[in-house]
Amino acid sequence: MDKIKKVKLGEKDYPELLNYIANPPAILYYQGDITLASDPLIAVVGARKASPYGKWAAYHLSEKLSEYGVGVVSGMAYGVDSYAHKGAVDNNGRTVAVLGCGVDICYPASNRALKEEILKTGLILSEYEPGIPPLPFRFPMRNRIISGLCIGTVIVEAGLNSGSLITADCAAEQGRNIYAVPGNINNVSSFGANKLIKDGAVPLIVFDDIIDELGIDRSGQKRNQKIELGEDERKIYDYIRKNGEVTTDDVCRNTGRQPSQVNSIVTILEMKGLLQTSLGKIFIAK
Amino acid sequence: MYSQVKSGSLYGLNSEQVIVEADLSPGLPAFNLVGLPDVSVRESKERIRAAMINSGFPFPSKRITINLAPAGTKKEGTHFDLPIALGVMAANGTVKKSVAASFAFLGELSLEGKLNRINGALPLSIGLRKNGIKKIILPAANAAEVSAVDDILIYPAESLGQIVSFLKGKEEITPYAKQLEQKWRKNPENMDFSDVAGQETVKRAMQIAAAASHNLLLIGPPGAGKTMMAKRMSGILPEMSYEEKLEVTKIYSVAGELTEEQPMILSRPFRAPHHTVSGPALVGGGASPKPGEVSLAHCGVLFLDELPEFSRYVLEMLRQPVEDEKVSISRIRGTVSFPSRFLLLASMNPCPCGYYGDATHECTCTQNQIRSYLSKVSGPLLDRIDMHIEILPVKYSELAGLGLDPDQDGFLAKPKTSDELRREVEQARAIQLERYHNEMIYYNSQLTTGLIKKYCTLDNETKKLLENAFQKLSFSARAHFKIIKLGRTIADMEGEERIRIHHIAEAIQYRSLDKMYRGI
Numbered sequence: 001m002d003k004i005k006k007v008k009l010g011e012k013d014y015p016e017l018l019n020y021i022a023n024p025p026a027i028l029y030y031q032g033d034i035t036l037a038s039d040p041l042i043a044v045v046g047a048r049k050a051s052p053y054g055k056w057a058a059y060h061l062s063e064k065l066s067e068y069g070v071g072v073v074s075g076m077a078y079g080v081d082s083y084a085h086k087g088a089v090d091n092n093g094r095t096v097a098v099l100g101c102g103v104d105i106c107y108p109a110s111n112r113a114l115k116e117e118i119l120k121t122g123l124i125l126s127e128y129e130p131g132i133p134p135l136p137f138r139f140p141m142r143n144r145i146i147s148g149l150c151i152g153t154v155i156v157e158a159g160l161n162s163g164s165l166i167t168a169d170c171a172a173e174q175g176r177n178i179y180a181v182p183g184n185i186n187n188v189s190s191f192g193a194n195k196l197i198k199d200g201a202v203p204l205i206v207f208d209d210i211i212d213e214l215g216i217d218r219s220g221q222k223r224n225q226k227i228e229l230g231e232d233e234r235k236i237y238d239y240i241r242k243n244g245e246v247t248t249d250d251v252c253r254n255t256g257r258q259p260s261q262v263n264s265i266v267t268i269l270e271m272k273g274l275l276q277t278s279l280g281k282i283f284i285a286k
Numbered sequence: 287m288y289s290q291v292k293s294g295s296l297y298g299l300n301s302e303q304v305i306v307e308a309d310l311s312p313g314l315p316a317f318n319l320v321g322l323p324d325v326s327v328r329e330s331k332e333r334i335r336a337a338m339i340n341s342g343f344p345f346p347s348k349r350i351t352i353n354l355a356p357a358g359t360k361k362e363g364t365h366f367d368l369p370i371a372l373g374v375m376a377a378n379g380t381v382k383k384s385v386a387a388s389f390a391f392l393g394e395l396s397l398e399g400k401l402n403r404i405n406g407a408l409p410l411s412i413g414l415r416k417n418g419i420k421k422i423i424l425p426a427a428n429a430a431e432v433s434a435v436d437d438i439l440i441y442p443a444e445s446l447g448q449i450v451s452f453l454k455g456k457e458e459i460t461p462y463a464k465q466l467e468q469k470w471r472k473n474p475e476n477m478d479f480s481d482v483a484g485q486e487t488v489k490r491a492m493q494i495a496a497a498a499s500h501n502l503l504l505i506g507p508p509g510a511g512k513t514m515m516a517k518r519m520s521g522i523l524p525e526m527s528y529e530e531k532l533e534v535t536k537i538y539s540v541a542g543e544l545t546e547e548q549p550m551i552l553s554r555p556f557r558a559p560h561h562t563v564s565g566p567a568l569v570g571g572g573a574s575p576k577p578g579e580v581s582l583a584h585c586g587v588l589f590l591d592e593l594p595e596f597s598r599y600v601l602e603m604l605r606q607p608v609e610d611e612k613v614s615i616s617r618i619r620g621t622v623s624f625p626s627r628f629l630l631l632a633s634m635n636p637c638p639c640g641y642y643g644d645a646t647h648e649c650t651c652t653q654n655q656i657r658s659y660l661s662k663v664s665g666p667l668l669d670r671i672d673m674h675i676e677i678l679p680v681k682y683s684e685l686a687g688l689g690l691d692p693d694q695d696g697f698l699a700k701p702k703t704s705d706e707l708r709r710e711v712e713q714a715r716a717i718q719l720e721r722y723h724n725e726m727i728y729y730n731s732q733l734t735t736g737l738i739k740k741y742c743t744l745d746n747e748t749k750k751l752l753e754n755a756f757q758k759l760s761f762s763a764r765a766h767f768k769i770i771k772l773g774r775t776i777a778d779m780e781g782e783e784r785i786r787i788h789h790i791a792e793a794i795q796y797r798s799l800d801k802m803y804r805g806i
Contacts, residue, residue, distance in 0.1 A: 048653050051643065078653045159648075188648040247678055248487040248795075259490040260776070264791035271754045277795070279636060279643035280506065280676030 002031040002119060004103055004130050013038075021148040021174045025127035029103050032123035036071055036094055042210065043073040043146045043171075044087075045164045046080025046156035051189050052278035053245075054157030056285065057181045058083035059090075061154060064207040066093020068216050073098060073149050075142065076111055076118075080156045080164075089117040096149065099126040100142040101134035125149075143167040144174075151214065152177035154204065158192030165192050168201070177213065179204050229269075232257070236265050237274060245281050287311075289376035289383045292390040292419060293369035294410040295354075295361045298575055298615075298622030299536055301406070301413025303390075305355040306366070308373030313349035319370075321354030324362040324574075333395045334371045341399035341447045346378045360619060362574055365404040368393035368423070371446060381453045389441070389453075390414045392424040399446040403427035405542035408535055411435050423449055429462040430549035431539060434532055477518045480703040484680040488515060491675045491796055493707050496522045497714040498730035498775040501608070501630035501670060503593070503663075505798065506677035507647075508640045512633040513591055515677075519631055520556040520587045521704040524712045530585045533625060537584055541577050555586030557628075561595040565603050570624055575615040580607040581624035593632040594662040601667050604630075608670045630671065634663065660799075672731055672768045674799040714778045730775045738767055742774050748787045761800050769793045 006029050007013045015037035018024045030037075042065055046054055058080040062072045066088045074084040076097040088095035097118050099107065103126045106112045118124060127145060128138065143166045147153045153171040155178070158164040171178050178201040183190020197203045204210055211218055229237060239255055240246055251262045266282060269275040276285040287310040294301045304321075317331045338345050352370055354361050369391040376386040392410055394402040407428035414422060415438050424432065426442035433440060440462040443449045451457035479489060488504070492515065495502040504512045526534070534551045538544050544551075559568060559579045570578035580588060590596060607613045611627040637656040641647035651659075718729045725737060733741065744752070752769065755761060761769075770785070772793035777785045 049642075049649065049651075049656070186646065249484055249680075252486050259487040260792050261788070263487070263490075263795040264788040267755070267791035267794045268751070270794075271751060271758055273758075277798070280678045280798070281643075 004029055004031055005034070006030070007034055015149055017041075017150070018145070018148050021144065023144070024148070025145065028125055028127055029130060030123060030125045031103050032119050033121070034123060036096060036123045037125065037149055039071050039094075040214070041071040041073050041096065041150040042214075043150040043153040043167065044080070044084035044156060045074055045143075045146065045153065045167050046084075046193075047158050047162050047164065047189060048077050048079040048081070049159075049189075050079035050083070050157055051187070052276065052281070052283060053183065053187075054080050054189065055083045056276060056283060058156045059087040061156065061181070061204075061207055061210070062087025062093060062095070063091045064211065066091040068211055068214075068218075069093075070211075070214065070216075071096060071122075073146055075100070075139075075146060076107075076115065076124075078108060078111075082111060082114060084156070085114055085118055089114075089120070089122070095122045097122070097124050098142055098146045098149070099124065099134075100128070100138040102126060102128050102130040102132045104130040105132075105134065107134040139163060140166050144170040147171035147176055148174055150176060152179055152210070154179040154181065154210065155193050155196055155201070156181045157183060157189055158196075159189055160191050160195070162192045165196070168196055177202065179210060179213070232261070233265055233269060236262065237269055240275065240282055241284050245283055247281055251282070287377045287379070289373055289386065291369050291373050291376060291386050292414070293366060293392060294390065294414050295359065295366075296363060296406045296410055296413075296540065297359075297619065299409050299540055299577075299624060300622075301410045302356075302359075303414060303417040303419070304361065304366075304369075306369040306373045307353040307355060308370070308377040309351045309353075310346055310348045310374075310377045311351070315347045315349065317350045317352075319352045319354075321352075321357040322360045323354060323366070324360060326364050327354075327361050327366050330364065330367045330370055330395075333367055333397060334374065336397040337367075337395040337399040337446055338371060338375070340397060341445065341450075343375065343380055343446075343450065344378070346374065350374060360574075363404065363406065364394035364402075365392045365406070365410065367395040368401065368446075368449075371395060372449070375450065381450055385453050388421065390419045390422045392422065392428075393443070394425070395446060401425040401427075401443055401445060403546070406540045407432050408434065408532075408539040408544075411438065411440075412536070414438075423452075423459075427546050428549075430546070431535065431544055433462055433464045434535060434550055477521060478704045479515075479518050479522065479707055480701045482511065482515055482518070482701065485511060485515065485677065486701075488675060488677050489702070489707070491673060492519060493522060493711060494772065494775055494779065494796070495519075495629065495631075495673055496707075496711045497779055498718060498771075499629045499728075500672035500731045500772065500775065502632070503668075503671050503674040503799065504631070504633040504677050505636055505674060506633070507635060507642075507644050507679065510677045510679045512677055516558075516587075516589045516591070516631050516633060517556065518704060519589070519629070520554040522707040522711055523554045523586070523629070524708065524715050526552070526554055526585055534585050537577050537581050537624065541582060543582065555583050556589065557583040557586070558589040558591060561590070561592050563596070563600060565600050568600055569603050569607055569613050569626075570615055573617070574619075575617060575622040575624075577624045578613070580604070580613060580626040580628060583628040584625045586628055587631050588628045590630070590632040593634045594659055598662065601663075605666055605670070632663075632671070635659075636676075668799065669764055672772060673796040675796055676798050710779060713781070714775065717778045717781065730771050730778065733771050733774070735767060738770055738774075742770050742785055744770070744773075744785055744790070745787075748785065748790050751787055752790055755794050759794070759800065761797065765797050765800050769797065772796060 013034045062084045071094045072088040073096045074081040147170040180193040180196040180201040276283045290307045293304050295304045376383045411432045421439045423441045429442035441459045452459045557579045607626040614623045636642040637651045639650045642649040773785045773790040776789040
């Protein structure tokens with residue numbers, strides 16, 4: 001475990017953007033590389049109880065940001081936060097976790113492995129002294145640091161009373177950009193994010209939008225090479241892509257295949273990284 | 287004045303012969319019963335006295351001593367009424383000793399002198415048959431049940447008076463003739479898989495489970511049809527063999543679950559204990575051990591609806607019966623073992639409120655509640671469940687029997703009936719029986735690691751897929767063998783000798799809980 005260090009307001013290593021917010025923390029305790037906190041960063045936050053869609057979006061958004069060398073900031077909570085960190089660490093990206101407790105405490109405890117992954121190249125940050133326990137009132141306070149570190153904040157998925165909306169409010173007060181990932185309007189867990197869009201947040205129609213927003217040139221990057229698919233695979237993949245969230249039964253009925261065939265093709269497409277299954281439904285992964 | 291007649295006593299599913307000795311001697315009138323009778327046997331004195339007098343026979347006013355030999359084992363059950371009464375009458379000279387000694391007797395008396403139905407008649411008769419007894423007099427209500435035993439003459443009687451007339455040669459009782467089994471076939475609710483609209487994927491999974499007795503867990507929100515489909519499960523299992531029917535009927539006989547309308551169990555049992563069930567009720571128990579739900583589900587389906595609602599202590603008790611296919615209950619008198627080879631079918635919601643992952647209802651559970659709910663079924667019990675699949679509510683168009691989405695080009699497959707599904711299951715079972723005829727196992731779900739190596743070889747391409755799946759979906763080690771076993775079953779359903787890549791690929795889809803645990 002890295003040594004816990006601290007940096008005071010006004011010192012050289014103090015995260016640059018935090019200097020400009022209304023009530024910057026006087027001292028920050030951290031583990032890892034503090035210079036990362038002054039790099040261009042984007043916060044990716046959302047609901048703890050995330051839907052498969054939310055997890056997918058968080059993961060791949062972070063993947064995209066990492067690809068262009070943008071650091072990802074989040075809160076290391078369950079759900080969207082965890083997937084945001086994972087998307088970065090799995091793809092050689094750098095990521096900052098801002099905690100609502102002392103940096104020596106792993107909360108939630110089940111994220112211990114993730115915390116270690118983050119520390120390999122990233123940063124764990126908190127305004128609380130080591131040993132201070134995670135209590136509910138500390139998290140909204142913590143959220144101002146998440147948004148304060150970043151040029152922009154992306155809300156991936158949020159219910160109506162989600163804590164991620166507090167982060168969005170902080171970002172707005174600090175004059176930072178707010179982005180939101182749109183969700184289906186018949187899904188309760190997307191109300192929060194969709195409402196932000198209504199209130200003026202920038203919707204991310206595709207992940208590349210955020211790269212354009214940041215003013216990074218995408219032309220130099222190579223596009224995904226096409227993956228070879230068989231005829232049956234292509235048919236099923238196209239159907240799922242056209243219809244979004246579907247069940248195996250839907251695929252069977254509409255492609256005229258037996259469940260046995262569909263199930264085995266879905267597995268193969270899952271292995272190729274094109275599909276994802278969860279809670280009885282099939283999603284597009286790429 | 288001494289006499290002896292034969293009867294039997296029951297312990298667990300085993301019975302042994304009991305000689306009922308009766309002795310009448312001069313002295314103050316008394317009725318003593320020795321040979322470790324329990325309360326139900328000791329009370330028989332009062333029933334016998336009233337029944338004899340009300341049937342018009344004299345009750346000897348002598349010192350009556352009854353001994354149930356062997357005197358060292360405990361006896362229980364009301365079926366001793368009739369042999370004791372006959373012993374007294376033989377000693378008294380009402381019937382001839384030699385005639386009474388040529389039969390075995392089982393039956394409970396009413397005060398009026400009528401014979402009442404008894405529990406455990408089938409295993410008792412099987413035990414008597416083993417001791418070389420060929421003629422049994424028992425209550426008419428039990429005759430059909432016992433007729434399953436070959437090579438034995440059953441004399442069904444209605445009353446004590448009738449038996450005495452018969453033994454005196456005044457009246458004829460014709461031995462019970464075996465009835466056509468079909469008459470008792472139980473299909474009260476007429477449940478068929480063709481009633482279930484849509485859900486083709488779940489049906490397929492259930493069929494695979496049936497084909498090799500894989501234990502199955504259904505996960506889905508309320509109203510998805512979990513219970514409806516589970517109830518139809520026993521209908522797609524293959525027909526029971528004669529030995530299986532006899533074994534199951536024995537268990538039901540001991541448990542007192544047979545009726546006159548259903549004296550034999552001919553179709554596979556389906557047991558669905560409520561989640562408040564106690565441990566002994568589930569696995570069996572009691573001072574004199576009685577079979578529990580797991581044994582009553584022997585050869586059939588044990589359905590545990592709302593699995594995480596069962597108490598953890600009760601679920602842990604399931605481990606031995608599922609693993610060993612029998613329950614051993616130890617008591618001071620000895621150890622009783624009841625068979626329990628069943629297909630475990632369980633259902634659960636994805637979270638405590640039931641709507642996690644549902645697009646139309648908001649799930650009100652916290653992440654921690656969902657985790658603790660899922661973790662209730664984790665560990666050793668989950669280790670014994672081969673397949674888990676998610677089940678979602680059907681759409682209206684499917685319910686209405688249209689079978690297609692109105693705004694999409696669809697095709698409509700007529701749902702298969704239970705009979706059609708069962709025929710395919712039977713074919714797959716036949717393949718397995720032939721393959722394993724030297725291995726002391728019946729079907730793929732019983733394969734051990736060693737046998738998997740012997741019978742489930744995978745080609746390189748398939749091995750690569752499996753390896754890939756492990757990394758991508760982060761499956762546990764325990765999932766590895768289960769997927770191969772499932773792949774074996776899927777191949778058998780297609781009549782394929784080799785396990786192909788698409789068999790394994792399909793099997794991977796039936797391990798959804800592994801994926802649920804993967805999510806943070």
